[in-house]
Amino acid sequence: MNAAPTRLPRSPRSILVGLVGQGVGPSLTPPMHELEGARHGMSYVYRTIDIDPAHAAPEHLRPLLRSARALGFDGLNVTHPAKQAIVPLLDELAPGAARVGAVNTVRFAGERMIGHNTDVTGFGSAFDAAFGDEEHGLVVLVGAGGAGSAVATALDERRIADLVIADVDAGRAEALARQLGPRAGGSVRGAGSAELPRLLAAASGVVNATPFGMAAHPGMAFDPARLPADAWVADIVYRPTDTALLIAARACGLRTMSGLGMAMGQAADAFEIFTGVRADRAAMTRDLQDLVAAEAASPA
Numbered sequence: 181m182n183a184a185p186t187r188l189p190r191s192p193r194s195i196l197v198g199l200v201g202q203g204v205g206p207s208l209t210p211p212m213h214e215l216e217g218a219r220h221g222m223s224y225v226y227r228t229i230d231i232d233p234a235h236a237a238p239e240h241l242r243p244l245l246r247s248a249r250a251l252g253f254d255g256l257n258v259t260h261p262a263k264q265a266i267v268p269l270l271d272e273l274a275p276g277a278a279r280v281g282a283v284n285t286v287r288f289a290g291e292r293m294i295g296h297n298t299d300v301t302g303f304g305s306a307f308d309a310a311f312g313d314e315e316h317g318l319v320v321l322v323g324a325g326g327a328g329s330a331v332a333t334a335l336d337e338r339r340i341a342d343l344v345i346a347d348v349d350a351g352r353a354e355a356l357a358r359q360l361g362p363r364a365g366g367s368v369r370g371a372g373s374a375e376l377p378r379l380l381a382a383a384s385g386v387v388n389a390t391p392f393g394m395a396a397h398p399g400m401a402f403d404p405a406r407l408p409a410d411a412w413v414a415d416i417v418y419r420p421t422d423t424a425l426l427i428a429a430r431a432c433g434l435r436t437m438s439g440l441g442m443a444m445g446q447a448a449d450a451f452e453i454f455t456g457v458r459a460d461r462a463a464m465t466r467d468l469q470d471l472v473a474a475e476a477a478s479p480a
């Protein structure tokens with residue numbers, strides 16, 4: 181008589197991903213992914229890969245990508261200063277990544293490496309959740325850096341009549357406006373920050389994409405009291421979640437949107453790209469709130 185075949189116990193699905201960038205040690209993205217993976221019964225490992233800024237050039241990133249794939253990574257998140265430099269090394273770009281010319285998520289799909297930008301999709305879905313399909317007149321984006329570029333790309337696709345990108349470096353703002361190109365449903369232009377008081381007085385809403393509001397950059401890049409009474413204020417800074425700007429805006433009776441939705445959305449979208457499994461966004465939001473609160477309670 182033949183013995184019944186022995187059944188191997190099923191091991192949980194395993195996922196290995198990482199975050200490549202400078203100073204990525206304190207990032208909250210790894211615990212967000214690992215907590216979400218655990219919720220889905222996965223064995224989910226998320227490593228940080230800290231690089232020297234001098235190693236953000238394509239000749240250094242190419243062997244890093246090759247090694248990560250050879251070591252069995254399913255994908256990588258990418259942050260400053262490698263988001264643009266990694267683009268020419270990839271086989272394919274998702275539409276948002278192609279438009280912004282920067283990638284924050286790479287999925288290894290067999291031999292192919294596919295680049296996505298979940299900062300664009302993360303801000304876009306947070307904006308839609310906050311403002312629905314409202315139509316907007318003039319929207320001012322303050323800050324034309326790395327995150328500002330992703331935000332501008334998402335705003336460009338929304339029902340906004342006029343988009344003005346303002347930065348202390350007016351040339352950077354103008355270059356970003358040119359990169360977006362002519363808008364089907366409205367206009368886009370760059371401006372210096374000296375124009376801000378006049379722009380804000382006529383705006384439907386404003387987005388802060390400068391570092392002002394972070395613990396290391398206290399204060400506000402502009403005064404929300406200059407906005408009309410029915411305007412809204414969005415901040416993408418989320419550590420802390422209640423920035424000086426949002427507190428001041430609420431004191432003026434303005435509607436606000438915090439940076440938490442973008443931070444959660446970029447992580448949830450990347451999780452789905454890496455795993456093909458739908459993320460539990462409500463649970464990820466609670467996790468991120470807890471992580472930010474824990475960090476504030478013990479900053480070390």
Ligand code: NAD
Nearest residue numbers: 323324325326327328347348390391401416417439442443
């Ligand atoms: P960055 O340094 O690349 O760009 C900041 C830009 O702001 C620069 O162009 C700078 O000239 C401009 N700026 C600074 N002070 C200004 C002022 N007073 N008026 C007008 N422009 C001013 O930084 P980044 O990578 O774009 O990130 C900006 C902030 O966005 C970070 O500090 C971070 O807190 C936040 N962020 C949030 C998320 C999220 O998921 N919510 C993601 C990325 C970054």
